[in-house]
Amino acid sequence: MKKFLNRLLFQHAQKKLEHTPKHIETPPLQQERLTGKLQDDIQTLKALLGNSFDLKIVKFTSDPYTYTGAFLFIEELTDTAVVHEQLRAIRSLSETTYLSDLTPETLRKDVLTISESSIVDTLHQCTSHLLQGNALILSNTFKDGIILNSRKMPQRSIQAPSSESVVRGPRDGFVETLLLNIGLVRKRLKDPDLQLDYFKVGERSKTDVVVMSINGLTNPKIVQEVKNRLSKIDIDSVQESGVIEQLIEENSLSPFPQVQVTERPDTVAGSLAEGRVAIIVDHTPFVLIAPLTINSFYQSAEDYYERWVYSSLIRILRIGAALIALCLPSIYVALISYHQGLIPTDLVISLAGSREGVPFPSIVEALLMEVTIEILREAGIRLPNPVGQAVGIVGGLVIGESAVSAGLVSPMMVIVVALTAISSFALPQYYVGVSLRILRFPFMISAALLGLYGIVIALILLSVHLVRLKSFGVYYLEPLVPYSPKGWKDMFIRTQTKRLKSRPDMLNPQDEKRMRSKN
Amino acid sequence: MKSALDTTRLTQNQVTIGISLTVLGVGMITLPREVFTAAGIASGWVSVLLTGGLAIGVMFLLITLNNRYPGLSYFQYNRLIVGSWIGGFLTLITTAYYITFAAFETRAMAELIQMFILDRTPVSFTMLIFIGTTVYLVLGGYSAIFRLFELYFPAIITFTLLIMILSANQFEINHIRPFFEGFTPIMKGMSATILSFVGIEIILFIQAHMRNPQRVKKAAVYGVAIPTLLYAIIVIMVGGIMGVGETMTLVYPLMELAKSIEIRNFFFERFETFFIPLWILSIFTTLAVVFYLAALGIKTIFKVKKETAVFSIIPLIYIIAMTPKNINEMFTMGVWVGYSMIVIGIAIPLTLLLVSLVRGQRQ
Incomplete structure (x- = not known):
């Protein structure tokens, strides 16, 4: 018995050992330096990159002697035009100087025509630059390598954002390229205080993430909090800002998003000027804005472009719509199954007439129809546009109409x-509708x-949450x-633009004034 | 600049609203009957105003006691004044009082629900759901409770005033005349209204959490004045519409007032059911504070974690709430809660104040 127990325990301990996650460290080989022997270095780098076929090596000889060098780059990530231009520059050397006379520094400064280049000496740096799309120059006349910034940025042309269209307002939306996205925001805020903090997230994906804030305006505590949470992220790969959003939010059990998501550069610029922080992630057109407060549920960038009366009325309308989206089916169910007495007599008679022959209690009826409409919506999103419309018509009209005439x-x-x-x-915002859809059930x-x-208790629980x-x-x-x-001026109603003198004080901006003059 | 990341301490608004909504509980719905039954005359609203004035006076004395021990709550400083044994005992009976108070509020809500909305659902089920909701709030700490109060306050006040406005056309001035019929009935009425001011003693606990404790007096005055005025308006309106004699026979006079409202050609015909959510809210607010204080007491006495304290009082509240056999016993329980408040929430702290003054103690 004792033996058996021992064995159990031992096995357990062994298993535990096996399961301890090994922290991924740079393999020792990667920390080694370049040797200066061209052929050896190329072989090592090739091996480190898994002998991939797309690592291109262009060799060159510039001297009458046998001093040679090579350009290394990964084909699809690199702008080959840049490489060719630099190659030409080096080849033209032989007329005046010898490659062997140059140090990496002089080569970089005097020969190369590219504006951005640097010197590296470890294999690790070499591989990481190569994977970013930079080209590497190695030569057997010097030990170090030279990195050329030759990144190719494949980019989609700027289009109108599809998830947040407006009647009035700019038509450009973010694209998948980080630098272009930053540019779109910078163009709107030509402020020298605009601060960009760079992060790399993802052990393997090494995704670029940029935190944008305004120095001297944004509350430094919020910026610090965002940075802390970003630097604590421990994940292998990040493909979309949604992953980051879920890793930095406070309460992941809540049905409500705690970070705003937008495709609109003007929304980001506006939020930055309010004192919020933007998080731009490479390879996604969805930019995160933090912190998110309940106002973002029913406010849109457009509210500030339209005249105030209209915007205010639209906001109230949206709040009404949100309440309907949340409560209407449940109120219907409650009235039909418990409180028929509350409905006016005439209406209750016609209601009773229309419900005659319906075999289910109202909750089954409601769940049936709500689930149907959710399915229709999901199907409509996945299908190509023309088919999607057809599904909408078939679903909405045919199912609705026939469900009624079939007496369901x-x-x-x-x-x-x-x-x-x-x-x-x-x-x-789409994602707000999603929260309400979840809560409706x-x-x-x-x-x-x-x-x-029950509805009152649900509302109390919701408000407590x-x-x-x-x-x-x-x-x-x-x-x-x-x-x-102060904040109520821009909440349910948006007062005149000239009255919005100060920024929302919930964000505690360091600079509270939006307008400097007194009157 | 207030800090973005530390906003748990209470503002002046939160204290004012906190006191108002704690006071406005079951009392709001039953007050007119109690006043008219005790006073027997139409000028019951004078009693309400006088009691309100008295309550403000008591508040000031309690604040004087608090000010001698800044930053500490009643549970912490009572042992400084009378030693840890007696202090511990005081904390214990205060906790017991709050548990009973919470049970009363829970039961009263359940009876209201059973009478007006769900006549076939068992009282125990509605109560457990209500307690569960409160637990979720109380676990968020005092800061969440008082922020929630800010959210509910405008709704509760607006809807109550809305009932008054909608029923104003039935008001008859003759019902509440004469305005003055001697002091004795007014005094009698005051004794009944005292029970509706149960809750003012929470100042003993929340002053320590204020962001600017020097503003506490202003907050307390407003905090008592709001429910006092609201009570007075309710008593005047109910008296003016129903008449004194009829009001005495009604269990929930304010509810009957809401029932009497009728608006033709409107989508909903019966309004009172739509005011029930409002009263659920006003009872919920009182329950939340009382529940929190009971848990705080348990936490202080037994030195346990917050969660343990909160969960351990759920069965106690449930059992005590199930004790009254019918609605009359429940109201008797409410009266006893009111009397114990006079002893535990007012008399004992004032004695402590005296002891503290005599001993010349000050922190």
């Missing part, structure tokens, strides 16, 4: 579901269990609570 659901239910679905589209279930009381939620140290419900009357 009541016509009132179809109205409720349709109104709910349309309302969730009325919100400016627990609301319906609690309404089916406890009627109006929102009150407890924070985004980067800022309360989610600010400036609504804790009360901050």
Whole structure:
């Protein structure tokens, strides 16, 4: 028995040892320096990059003697025109000087025509630069290597953002290239205080991430918090800003996003000027803005471009739409199954008539239709555009109409579901609609269990959750609570632009004034 | 500049609203009946105003006590004044009081729900759900509670005033005349209204958490004045519409007032069900504070973690809430909660103040 136990324990311990994650370190070979022997170095680098076929090696001889060198670069990442130009520059050397007379420094300064180049001496640096698309010059006349910045940036042309279209406002959206995205924001904020902090995230993907803030405006605590969380990320690869968003948010169990996502450079520039922080991730057109507060749910960049009365009314409309998207099906269920007495007599008679022959309780009816519409929506997204429309028509009209005539659901239910679905589209940001769509189902279930009381309890739980939620140290419900009357000028209504003299004080900007003059 | 990352301490607004919403609990719905039953005359609203004034006076005395031990709450400084044994005992009975208070609020809410919305759902089920919701809030700490109060406050006040405005057309001035019928009935009315001011003693605990403790007096005055005015308006309106005699026979007079509202050709015909959510909110706010203080007491006495304290009082509250057999016993329980508040929330702290003054103690 004892033996058996021992063996068990021993096995366990052994397993534990096996399972300890090995921290990925740079292999010892990579830390070695370049030897200066051209052929050896090329072989080592080739081996380090897994003998990939796309590592191109262009050799050159510039001297009458046998002093030779080579350009190394990865074909698809590198702008070959740059390499060829530099190659020409080196070849033209032989008329005046010998390669053997030059140190890497003089070669870099006097011969090469490229503006950005540097000197490296370890294999690790060489491989990482090569993988970024830079070209490497090695020669057997000197030990070090020269790195040329020859990165090729494949880029899509700038198009209108598809997830946030506006009637009034700029039409350009972010693309997949980091530098171009930064440029789009910089063009809108020609402020020398605009601060860019560079991070590399992902053990293997080495994705470039840039944190943007404004020196002397953004609250340094928020910037620091963002930087801390970014530097704590431990993951192998990052392909989209969504991964980073989920790794830096406060509460991952919450149905609400805690980081704003946008495709619009003007939204990013506006948020930066408000005192928020933007996180731009390479290879994705979706830029993150932190902190996110509840206001972003129903506010759009457009609100500030339209005149104030219209924007304010639209905001109130959106809040109404959000409430409908959240509560309408559950209120319907509660009224039908518990509180028929609340409905006006005439309406209740026609309702009862329309529900006649419907075999299910109202909650089943509601869930059936809501799930159907979710399926339709999902199908519509995945299909190509023309087919998607056809699915919409087939789904919306045919299923709705025939479900009613088949006696599966009541016509009132179809109205409720349709109104709910349309309302969730009325919100400016897609992901907000998603949160409300998720919450709609627990609301319906609690309404089916406890009627109006269930809805009230669900609302209380929701508000408690929102009150407890924070985004980067800022309360989610600010400036609504804790009360901050300054912030109320730009909340449910947006007052005249000339009245918005100060930035939202929930973000505690170092510079509070938006307008300097007194009146 | 207030810090973005440390905003847990309470603002003046939060303290004002915190006191108001703690005071506005079950009392709001039943107050007119209690006042008219005790006073027997129409000028019950004078009693309400006088009690409100008295409450502000008591508040000032409690604040004087707090100010002698800045940064400490009642549970922490009572042992400094009378030693750790008696202090511990005081903390224990205060905790017991808060647990009973929480049980009363829970039961009162459940009875309201059963009477007006869900007549077939068992009281125990509605209560457990309500307690669970409160636990979720209380785990967020005092800061979350008072921020939530800020969120609910405008809704509660607006809706209550809305009932008054919508029913104003039925108001008859003759119902509440004469305005003055001697002091004795007014005094009697005051004794009944004291029970509706249960909750003012939370200042003993929250002053220590204020961001600017020097503003506490202003916050306290507003905090008591808001419910006092609201109570007075409710008593006047209910008296003016229902009449004194009829009000005495109603269990929930304010609810009956809401029932009497009728707006033709509007989408909803019966309004009172839409005011029930409002009262659920106002009971919830009181329950949350009381629950928090009970958990705080348990935490202080047994030196346990916050979560342990919160979860350990759930069964206690449930059992005590299930004790009253019917609605009358429940109201009797409410009366006893009110009397114990006079002893535990006012008399004992004032005695402590005296002891502290005599001993010349100050932190």
